[in-house]
Amino acid sequence: MADRIFSSWGGQVLDSRQGTAKGADDVPIPRSLPSGTPLLGLMGWDGLAVWDGRANPIDMARAYAEGLVRYSCGQCVPCRVGSKVIFDALSRVCEGRGEPGDVATVERLAERLRNQAMCDLGRSCGKAFSDLVTHFRAELDEAIGKKAKVPRGEYRLKVTAPCKSACPAHLDIPTYVELIKKGRFEDSLEVIRQDNCLPGTVGRVCVRPCEFNCRRQNVDGPVQIKYLKRFVADYELDRNRPPRLPKPTPDKEKVAIVGAGPAGLSCAYYLAQLGYDVTVFEALPEPGGMAAVGIPDYRLPRWILRREADLIADLGVTVRYNTEVGRDVTWDDLVKGGFKAVFLAVGARLGTGLRAPGEEDAKEGFMRGADFLRDVALGKPVFVGKRLVVVGGGNVAIDCVRTGLRVGYEKVTLVYRRTEAEMPADKVEIADAKAEGIEFLFLHNPTRLVLDESGKVKGVELIKMELGEPDESGRRRPVPIEGSEFVLETDAVIPAIGQAIDLGFLPEDAPVKADRRNQIQVEGLNKLAAVVDGVGVFSAGDCVTGPLTLIAGLAGGKEAAFQIDRFLREERTEPLEEWVMNEYVAQLKPYDPAEDVGVPATTEPAHIHHVPVEERIQDFREAEIGFTHEEAIADASRCLRCYRLLLVAPEPEGRGLETGN
Amino acid sequence: MINVTIDGVRVEVPKGATILEAAQEAGIRIPTLCYLKKLSPIGSCRMCVVEVEGCTKPVTACDTPAGDGMVVTTDSEELREMRRDVLRLLLVRHPLDCPVCDKGGECDLQDLVYEFGVTAESYRTEPFERDVPRYVSPFIRQWPDRCVLCGRCVRACKEVKGVGCIQIVDNGFYSYIGPVPGVECISCGECLSVCPVGALTDSVHPTKARIWQAERVPTTCGYCGVGCQLELNVLNGEVIRVTTTDFDRAPNFGSLCVKGRFGWEFVNHPDRLEKPLVRKDGELKEATWDEALGLVARKLQEIKDEHGADAVGGLSSARCTNEENYLFQKFMRAVIGTNNVDHCARL
Numbered sequence A: 001m002a003d004r005i006f007s008s009w010g011g012q013v014l015d016s017r018q019g020t021a022k023g024a025d026d027v028p029i030p031r032s033l034p035s036g037t038p039l040l041g042l043m044g045w046d047g048l049a050v051w052d053g054r055a056n057p058i059d060m061a062r063a064y065a066e067g068l069v070r071y072s073c074g075q076c077v078p079c080r081v082g083s084k085v086i087f088d089a090l091s092r093v094c095e096g097r098g099e100p101g102d103v104a105t106v107e108r109l110a111e112r113l114r115n116q117a118m119c120d121l122g123r124s125c126g127k128a129f130s131d132l133v134t135h136f137r138a139e140l141d142e143a144i145g146k147k148a149k150v151p152r153g154e155y156r157l158k159v160t161a162p163c164k165s166a167c168p169a170h171l172d173i174p175t176y177v178e179l180i181k182k183g184r185f186e187d188s189l190e191v192i193r194q195d196n197c198l199p200g201t202v203g204r205v206c207v208r209p210c211e212f213n214c215r216r217q218n219v220d221g222p223v224q225i226k227y228l229k230r231f232v233a234d235y236e237l238d239r240n241r242p243p244r245l246p247k248p249t250p251d252k253e254k255v256a257i258v259g260a261g262p263a264g265l266s267c268a269y270y271l272a273q274l275g276y277d278v279t280v281f282e283a284l285p286e287p288g289g290m291a292a293v294g295i296p297d298y299r300l301p302r303w304i305l306r307r308e309a310d311l312i313a314d315l316g317v318t319v320r321y322n323t324e325v326g327r328d329v330t331w332d333d334l335v336k337g338g339f340k341a342v343f344l345a346v347g348a349r350l351g352t353g354l355r356a357p358g359e360e361d362a363k364e365g366f367m368r369g370a371d372f373l374r375d376v377a378l379g380k381p382v383f384v385g386k387r388l389v390v391v392g393g394g395n396v397a398i399d400c401v402r403t404g405l406r407v408g409y410e411k412v413t414l415v416y417r418r419t420e421a422e423m424p425a426d427k428v429e430i431a432d433a434k435a436e437g438i439e440f441l442f443l444h445n446p447t448r449l450v451l452d453e454s455g456k457v458k459g460v461e462l463i464k465m466e467l468g469e470p471d472e473s474g475r476r477r478p479v480p481i482e483g484s485e486f487v488l489e490t491d492a493v494i495p496a497i498g499q500a501i502d503l504g505f506l507p508e509d510a511p512v513k514a515d516r517r518n519q520i521q522v523e524g525l526n527k528l529a530a531v532v533d534g535v536g537v538f539s540a541g542d543c544v545t546g547p548l549t550l551i552a553g554l555a556g557g558k559e560a561a562f563q564i565d566r567f568l569r570e571e572r573t574e575p576l577e578e579w580v581m582n583e584y585v586a587q588l589k590p591y592d593p594a595e596d597v598g599v600p601a602t603t604e605p606a607h608i609h610h611v612p613v614e615e616r617i618q619d620f621r622e623a624e625i626g627f628t629h630e631e632a633i634a635d636a637s638r639c640l641r642c643y644r645l646l647l648v649a650p651e652p653e654g655r656g657l658e659t660g661n
Numbered sequence B: 001m002i003n004v005t006i007d008g009v010r011v012e013v014p015k016g017a018t019i020l021e022a023a024q025e026a027g028i029r030i031p032t033l034c035y036l037k038k039l040s041p042i043g044s045c046r047m048c049v050v051e052v053e054g055c056t057k058p059v060t061a062c063d064t065p066a067g068d069g070m071v072v073t074t075d076s077e078e079l080r081e082m083r084r085d086v087l088r089l090l091l092v093r094h095p096l097d098c099p100v101c102d103k104g105g106e107c108d109l110q111d112l113v114y115e116f117g118v119t120a121e122s123y124r125t126e127p128f129e130r131d132v133p134r135y136v137s138p139f140i141r142q143w144p145d146r147c148v149l150c151g152r153c154v155r156a157c158k159e160v161k162g163v164g165c166i167q168i169v170d171n172g173f174y175s176y177i178g179p180v181p182g183v184e185c186i187s188c189g190e191c192l193s194v195c196p197v198g199a200l201t202d203s204v205h206p207t208k209a210r211i212w213q214a215e216r217v218p219t220t221c222g223y224c225g226v227g228c229q230l231e232l233n234v235l236n237g238e239v240i241r242v243t244t245t246d247f248d249r250a251p252n253f254g255s256l257c258v259k260g261r262f263g264w265e266f267v268n269h270p271d272r273l274e275k276p277l278v279r280k281d282g283e284l285k286e287a288t289w290d291e292a293l294g295l296v297a298r299k300l301q302e303i304k305d306e307h308g309a310d311a312v313g314g315l316s317s318a319r320c321t322n323e324e325n326y327l328f329q330k331f332m333r334a335v336i337g338t339n340n341v342d343h344c345a346r347l
Ligand SMILES: Cc1cc2nc3c(=O)[nH]c(=O)nc-3n(C[C@H](O)[C@H](O)[C@H](O)COP(=O)(O)OP(=O)(O)OC[C@H]3O[C@@H](n4cnc5c(N)ncnc54)[C@H](O)[C@@H]3O)c2cc1C
Pocket: A205, A206, A207, A258, A259, A260, A261, A262, A263, A264, A281, A282, A283, A284, A287, A288, A289, A290, A291, A294, A295, A296, A323, A324, A325, A326, A345, A346, A347, A348, A349, A370, A373, A395, A396, A399, A499, A502, A505, A540, A541, A542, A543, A547, A548, A549, A550, A551, A553
């Protein structure tokens, strides 16, 4: 099979022998890992691909079966035993001891895996073995007939799942959900805590990319992954169970972290567990960053966040609150103060304006979204009138309108320049806001603030919009309708259209680079921003990516922690193999929205409970009530456990990844 | 209620009922192994696969909720072959132990293999050795190679007893039932009672007997007032085991505690009193029940006549049944005529 180019990936068979593939470039999946290492071949949930004759599909399948034996959970018969029977048969073939019945055994058991295995690990692996037998039968027969040894290759294996791959922090969702199904709630929480140090927080407010990539939605609605996480976090709290966390001793180098937001806390959590002596500098009086002073309390009670931050402090992390870097502590204190690494996680704390005339002159009734929410969260006085107009279509805008209602505005209107369909805010949030009586004004945009002589807001001039051609984001661009301006009377206007990054703490000559939006520039997956006299300066979170999400911040902080560890241990930065594989898996798109899963649609997602509107808008009490045990177990039972196994055969030189430079 | 058609039979079942429950309602048997009514279904053995109209893949009846208008086929050559393959795969590492296995004659695996006419030769793995640590309870012997990993024991321990001290350890082919670190077994034998095969056996009494040799005498556990139902397995007049095979029987539905299941050996003890003793000339001598009871009645009457009924007090036992305790207090109140009656469980 010297130079056979082959692919069965993506539902289409390409084979150089049959003339359907001319060269390696015809194979429809990326040929190199994100680290640059080229691949010779690959085997996974959707079939197999060979770019180079040095990859032998029979040996790849043997190694793939070995992987399945290793990762099979052992619960169902077709996979537990079938995988071993397949592995032993393929091993015999590879060792020149193949028997005539071996191919038929592999073929038959592959079919059993595909149709009869309990979860999708076994099911999806079955496809690769079936494809092997279908397309490489001659090679298998020849190896058995000639009793020829098949050359052994070097491979890398990766276990993933559609939900897991979509989660920025790659939580082991299938495992934690299955443990809930089995009633092992604390074990489930332990699994979550491996990749997420704020389970109760994220379990309440995550934007849940996992659920949008959950295969169960192809059947009858996604598994309620977010609320299940909340459930196990609450279980521990409600019962006052001691959290299962290690008690590390800080016996390694000192590391400084700027910002106790999600990214900073997450980095501290891992560094402390690795034994580093961590100090966090935080300008605010409390932890959580935007999760504390952005996300309002009715979505995320502050004590949940505080408790989870306390647990991180209990790992031996020193947090210095009310300490603004650039004022109370200088840049030099960080890079020359004995810290061997510095992690910048300052987020994007500045509210942005309307960019409409009048805002500079407004003396009362004009507040930027992030500032308004922060002041409310910190208990500072905010201007309260009768009518409030909030401008924007994202979650922050929704937070502003619902908060406005709770601080005492009587009529609150949200103005958005596109239609509801284009709103980036979570559909659930929009529905909650509507239920609370918020008025939505779509296809309108502010053009000017209307002020009285003293600078008080009297109203806002709006222009009507219509949707034109799609822009680069794929959404139709709103275009103003000339001459349609009118004034909407209001006492206050809050723009909630973004946050900006504040890098004021950095001296002019700091070697940290930022782009025109102040986003700190780092070396891709390595998170390294600069090295100052041997001190590694790393950064992640909103200050690198621009305003994003909590879970992305947690993931960035974790990745930075492991890079900092590598930098301090091995004096180099290099993405961990795990992340390289995660990135590659994402390129393969493990979730297929068009897939027919094949199970009947006879369940429905568990529903979260809400405190009645009249009660909840009175104050900042939590608006949602978590699942009961029964609801959690029932929902967890809907999970299809879509683990998938990927095997790649990297170019041999590429093995230098872990040892290179 | 929803309507489901199973093999052409239309039945009405409550929403949420599984396909298996609908089939039971229709009087149609679907072969199962890991399923047990009193446990949550997990769908791991894959014996109960059925075809559902409109679904591209077979589904497991035990853990799939039925849907309104669903049309199910429970038997076809393809399904039978899938079930046979489950059994063939189970036999890959299952020893030929039936002749010496405690479970022989009442083993779900033995029955299914027999029903489906399966032989062991179809699939094989390369030989391997392994060490498995001892089971969590000394009263139970574990035979890991006989285990079909149905997980019934694990679920029973967690769901029925709320203990959760066993789990599947290791991965894939090498999985076995092992301890959960830090959680202690209470030796209740729930796991033993639900194991469908001979992977967990009772290690209390050395004498073994086939199901058709020993007599199973249904009785009530004498340890406490709950009144658990159990079966004494009696061979040649000697108790050799306690079993529970009727999981529908109140009040314990097949569950027992360590005493009821394993603490019965005193029954066979030579020192155990089998006849009443009466002290004659300073020495306890065997007597008839009439003689002994007559003596007690006379003495009680004498005390009552001389000192009044309240000079007598009655103390009953937690090891009597509820009915016996009821009779006892009735006896004290109505016959002796005193309210001086209490129970050792209060001491
Ligand atoms: C109103 C609002 C609602 C949101 N809702 C959601 C949601 O529902 N779900 C979701 O996933 N995400 C949500 N987000 C986004 C999420 O909160 C952020 O993406 C996340 O907090 C970013 O984490 P971070 O650690 O990078 O930055 P931040 O959370 O911004 O933390 C940065 C920290 O650094 C501190 N800091 C900054 N400069 C200095 C300095 N010079 N010295 C000392 N300390 C400094 C800040 O005080 C802050 O505590 C929301 C954001 C906002 C604003």
